[in-house]
Amino acid sequence: MLQLSNVSFQYKKKPILQDVSFSFPIGQIIGLVGENGSGKSTLMKVLAGLLQPTAGEVTLNGKQVTRRSADQIAYLPDTDLFFEYYSGEQLFQYYASQFEDFSYDKACIVAQYLQVDKSTKLRQLSKGNRGRMKMAATLGREVPYYLMDEPFAGLDPIVREQLIKGLIQFTDIENQSILLSTHELYEVEPILDRIILLQAGSITAYEEVETLRDVTNKNAVEWMKGFYRPSVNDTDRSR
Amino acid sequence: MTMDFSRDKPIYSQLVDRICGDILRGKLLLGDRLPSVREYAVETGVNVNTVQRVYKELEAMNITETKRGQGTFITTNEERIELLREDMKNQLAANFLTSIEALGFSKEEMLVVLKNKA
Numbered sequence: 001m002l003q004l005s006n007v008s009f010q011y012k013k014k015p016i017l018q019d020v021s022f023s024f025p026i027g028q029i030i031g032l033v034g035e036n037g038s039g040k041s042t043l044m045k046v047l048a049g050l051l052q053p054t055a056g057e058v059t060l061n062g063k064q065v066t067r068r069s070a071d072q073i074a075y076l077p078d079t080d081l082f083f084e085y086y087s088g089e090q091l092f093q094y095y096a097s098q099f100e101d102f103s104y105d106k107a108c109i110v111a112q113y114l115q116v117d118k119s120t121k122l123r124q125l126s127k128g129n130r131g132r133m134k135m136a137a138t139l140g141r142e143v144p145y146y147l148m149d150e151p152f153a154g155l156d157p158i159v160r161e162q163l164i165k166g167l168i169q170f171t172d173i174e175n176q177s178i179l180l181s182t183h184e185l186y187e188v189e190p191i192l193d194r195i196i197l198l199q200a201g202s203i204t205a206y207e208e209v210e211t212l213r214d215v216t217n218k219n220a221v222e223w224m225k226g227f228y229r230p231s232v233n234d235t236d237r238s239r
Numbered sequence: 240m241t242m243d244f245s246r247d248k249p250i251y252s253q254l255v256d257r258i259c260g261d262i263l264r265g266k267l268l269l270g271d272r273l274p275s276v277r278e279y280a281v282e283t284g285v286n287v288n289t290v291q292r293v294y295k296e297l298e299a300m301n302i303t304e305t306k307r308g309q310g311t312f313i314t315t316n317e318e319r320i321e322l323l324r325e326d327m328k329n330q331l332a333a334n335f336l337t338s339i340e341a342l343g344f345s346k347e348e349m350l351v352v353l354k355n356k357a
Contacts, residue, residue, distance in 0.1 A: 010251075027288070028288070029286055051295075085298065161284065164284055165281050165284060168277070168281050168284070168285075168286070168287060169281050173287045173288060188283055190244060190250055190285045190289070191284065191286045192285065194287055209248040209249060210289070210292075213246070213247065213250070214248075214249045217246075217247040217248075219244075
């Protein structure tokens with residue numbers, strides 16, 4: 001169990017996360033949504049042990065999360081942090097040297113499934129193909145937790161659909177969990193079990209996606225929009 | 240291709256309807272084997288947990304049966320499928336009646352239109 005207890009994070013005295021408590025169970029795909037600047041990337045980095053919270057604690061199976069927790073957590077950054085003169089093969093070899101759980105063969109199978117050539121240098125790949133390669137490298141790891149920061153951002157619908165299918169095909173949801181942040185909620189909703197809404201550094205809602213549809217007759221996008229309307233009373237008055 | 244889902248119904252129940260529809264249209268035959276949970280999840284672009292729920296639901300409806308180690312199969316019970324056909328017809332008719340009522344049409348005037356359509 002990956003757990004946040006009263007976690008706050010400040011950057012230059014500016015609060016980014018405010019008193020966030022949450023437990024990520026195994027066996028679920030959870031979507032993290034919220035406007036730009038709501039703290040999604042920071043939350044991911046804190047969970048991955050890449051940033052230390054200013055207050056509160058992050059624990060994995062009861063132990064404090066640090067950079068060393070990377071052996072249990074695969075983190076896919078939203079930026080291109082990889083050496084661009086590497087080919088996909090070299091990237092996979094690098095991952096293999098860093099992570100004991102990395103399967104070079106699995107990464108190659110995922111790359112093939114996503115139809116991206118692993119012998120091409122990253123620099124020579126299109127943005128879509130770099131996104132595919134990043135996903136192949138991440139899914140090449142066999143860990144209980146995957147944290148993916150905007151894995152579909154800036155990619156065309158065809159690539160997004162392929163990555164979504166790759167995620168379903170190459171993870172074992174009985175024994176693994178995925179937390180992914182996204183703005184492409186409409187397309188991503190069918191693969192989510194649950195959804196977390198982050199607003200100004202706080203979790204303001206946490207729901208089961210199917211329950212939303214069942215109880216409110218709304219899909220996730222409409223549900224989320226409800227949290228951003230100026231005020232329900234204002235819209236009523238304007239009628 | 241992944242599926243498009245309507246917004247007001249849980250995804251699992253839309254998939255149950257889809258599989259039932261495939262049976263009624265004869266796209267799936269009695270005794271046919273369904274894809275594995277993961278295969279169907281990838282095909283439709285849906286969470287594995289959701290597809291598991293779909294398969295559980297179909298089994299609870301006695302529309303499919305799971306044979307240990309072999310997979311999930313459409314029932315060979317013709318009566319059950321006949322019942323499904325009747326249920327679907329009734330459901331469709333009920334939906335239709337609700338829609339025409341909302342627009343103030345009578346059953347009788349719609350019947351005339353329906354007959355002339357064919």
